[in-house]
Amino acid sequence: MTPRRPIAPAVLLVAGVGLGCLLVIVFGDVLAGRDHRAMNLDLRLAAPLTRGHLLGTDELGRDVLARLLTGLRWSVATALSATAIAFVIGTTFGLIAARRPSIMGESMRLLTTFTQAFPPFVLAVTVIAVMGDAGFWSIVLTLGLVTWPVFSRVVYAEARSLFQRDYVLAAEMTGMSAVRLYVRHVLPGLIPSLSVLVVFHFADMIVAESALSFLGIGAPLGAATWGAMLSESRGYMLAAPWLTLAPALAMVTLIVCAHVFGQHLRNASR
Amino acid sequence: MTAPVLAVSGLSIRADEQVLVPGLDLTIGQGEILGMVGASGSGKTISAFALSRLLPDALTQSGRIELEGRRIDDLDERGMRDIRGGRIGMVFQDPLSSFNPVRTIGSILIESIRRHQRLGRADARRLAIETLAEMRLPGANASVDAYPHTLSGGQRQRAMIGLALVNQPALIVADEPTTALDPTIQLQILALLRRQAERAACLFITHDIAAAAAICDRLVVMQAGRIVESGAADQVLTRPEHPFTRELLSHAPGGGRFR
Numbered sequence: 001m002t003p004r005r006p007i008a009p010a011v012l013l014v015a016g017v018g019l020g021c022l023l024v025i026v027f028g029d030v031l032a033g034r035d036h037r038a039m040n041l042d043l044r045l046a047a048p049l050t051r052g053h054l055l056g057t058d059e060l061g062r063d064v065l066a067r068l069l070t071g072l073r074w075s076v077a078t079a080l081s082a083t084a085i086a087f088v089i090g091t092t093f094g095l096i097a098a099r100r101p102s103i104m105g106e107s108m109r110l111l112t113t114f115t116q117a118f119p120p121f122v123l124a125v126t127v128i129a130v131m132g133d134a135g136f137w138s139i140v141l142t143l144g145l146v147t148w149p150v151f152s153r154v155v156y157a158e159a160r161s162l163f164q165r166d167y168v169l170a171a172e173m174t175g176m177s178a179v180r181l182y183v184r185h186v187l188p189g190l191i192p193s194l195s196v197l198v199v200f201h202f203a204d205m206i207v208a209e210s211a212l213s214f215l216g217i218g219a220p221l222g223a224a225t226w227g228a229m230l231s232e233s234r235g236y237m238l239a240a241p242w243l244t245l246a247p248a249l250a251m252v253t254l255i256v257c258a259h260v261f262g263q264h265l266r267n268a269s270r
Numbered sequence: 271m272t273a274p275v276l277a278v279s280g281l282s283i284r285a286d287e288q289v290l291v292p293g294l295d296l297t298i299g300q301g302e303i304l305g306m307v308g309a310s311g312s313g314k315t316i317s318a319f320a321l322s323r324l325l326p327d328a329l330t331q332s333g334r335i336e337l338e339g340r341r342i343d344d345l346d347e348r349g350m351r352d353i354r355g356g357r358i359g360m361v362f363q364d365p366l367s368s369f370n371p372v373r374t375i376g377s378i379l380i381e382s383i384r385r386h387q388r389l390g391r392a393d394a395r396r397l398a399i400e401t402l403a404e405m406r407l408p409g410a411n412a413s414v415d416a417y418p419h420t421l422s423g424g425q426r427q428r429a430m431i432g433l434a435l436v437n438q439p440a441l442i443v444a445d446e447p448t449t450a451l452d453p454t455i456q457l458q459i460l461a462l463l464r465r466q467a468e469r470a471a472c473l474f475i476t477h478d479i480a481a482a483a484a485i486c487d488r489l490v491v492m493q494a495g496r497i498v499e500s501g502a503a504d505q506v507l508t509r510p511e512h513p514f515t516r517e518l519l520s521h522a523p524g525g526g527r528f529r
Contacts, residue, residue, distance in 0.1 A: 102327045166367040173322060174355030174382035174433070184381070185370055 036066035079205035085144025090151025098159035192269030275471035281333035305486030359434030365426035376414030
């Protein structure tokens with residue numbers, strides 16, 4: 001047994017933020033204390049710490065905190081789902097290609113090159129435009145379909161090297177089927193790098209979704225998302241800077257935490 | 271004489287246009303150890319893998335392979351999986367890298383047992399322990415739950431031979447089984463192989479002609495994918511006819527004086 005490494009303070013912080021996010025996701029409405037859609041035109045652009053509005057209100061008198069917490073839910077839900085889709089497509093494809101590099105490997109290379117030849121953002125915008133309606137599933141599917149090569153490339157490369165390991169060959173020499181070979185010997189070897197990749201990809205998806213929302217092609221019109229909040233706050237940046245700062249800082253915090261967590265995972269898996 | 275356990279005729283292996291093994295003929299009888307010696311790159315290992323039809327994608331093989339009187343060169347993949355580990359057991363060169371580092375020795379053996387024999391988990395475990403004990407692995411009861419890195423090189427190779435033999439195969443293919451071990455352990459492992467090969471046919475692949483001399487009944491000498499000399503081990507070692515065999519012998523420790 002190797003001795004346990006002491007837990008870094010940063011990790012505790014990240015764990016705290018993660019737990020906080022989880023609480024917000026589950027109890028968001030209760031924590032915000034009010035409906036994020038409720039407008040109060042008498043109380044527009046109220047500063048933070050105004051009575052009843054911890055983070056102030058926006059140009060329509062909507063509570064910023066309530067919108068922020070609702071936005072977190074949206075961000076995490078879309079980022080998780082998009083990561084899951086990219087993970088499933090990319091990993092499956094990468095594994096199949098690694099098993100038969102001559103046939104499947106070539107077609108995977110073609111498809112990934114084709115997908116990655118377009119700037120991902122332009123591709124995402126195009127796909128959403130073609131799909132027509134903006135909504136949860138169109139965003140999630142688009143992000144997943146545009147970014148799966150990230151997974152397939154890593155899985156392909158790692159699984160190929162795993163397949164050349166003597167112990168995989170030795171297991172095949174005991175008469176195991178390809179599926180069992182994957183499940184028992186190849187997949188466990190992929191867990192360290194895949195888990196790190198998932199965390200980093202999640203952070204990327206948060207940014208990507210916010211960027212789409214910022215452009216107004218992500219969430220449905222009027223939805224409280226961080227990207228939409230940033231976009232709407234542009235006109236009031238000097239008069240009401242908290243409208244910009246709140247979602248921006250929230251996003252930075254979440255992404256930094258995801259990266260710290262990912263780094264920790266990466267170090268732990270070495 | 272009874273029919274040979276393994277009969278190979280015209281086995282050829284090619285990579286695209288390049289022919290690596292032009293046509294190999296081999297027979298091995300029950301209880302016999304056939305030594306295949308030759309320099310690195312002479313086609314020994316790929317020939318061994320071709321017997322189990324486990325060549326890398328880039329290589330293709332053709333030729334007739336008969337195991338226990340049954341053709342296996344035209345079997346489908348499902349049929350071959352029953353052969354691998356069931357009728358052919360393979361001992362690899364490096365026992366450390368040939369065991370999954372995150373799995374116990376026993377779990378690998380049990381997996382193979384349950385793949386080929388109708389045994390429950392407890393019975394398979396018992397058989398795994400029995401097999402390890404038979405391989406003279408000290409403390410077989412504990413070793414079954416040991417991870418590969420906690421065993422010594424010799425112990426690992428004993429476990430590897432146990433894995434190859436656990437389903438009582440007709441053919442044992444040992445690919446450089448002693449190369450990664452130190453000399454005293456090498457002798458023990460050779461003795462173990464010699465003893466275990468009694469009940470099967472054994473193809474022993476090595477570039478170490480001294481190891482081959484120690485346990486083989488017959489020898490074939492390979493050079494560039496071809497058998498350049500074959501015959502009874504004594505004869506090949508004491509009266510080599512092909513210049514390449516003489517060269518191999520002259521590089522062996524002791525100047526090639528065996529037996």
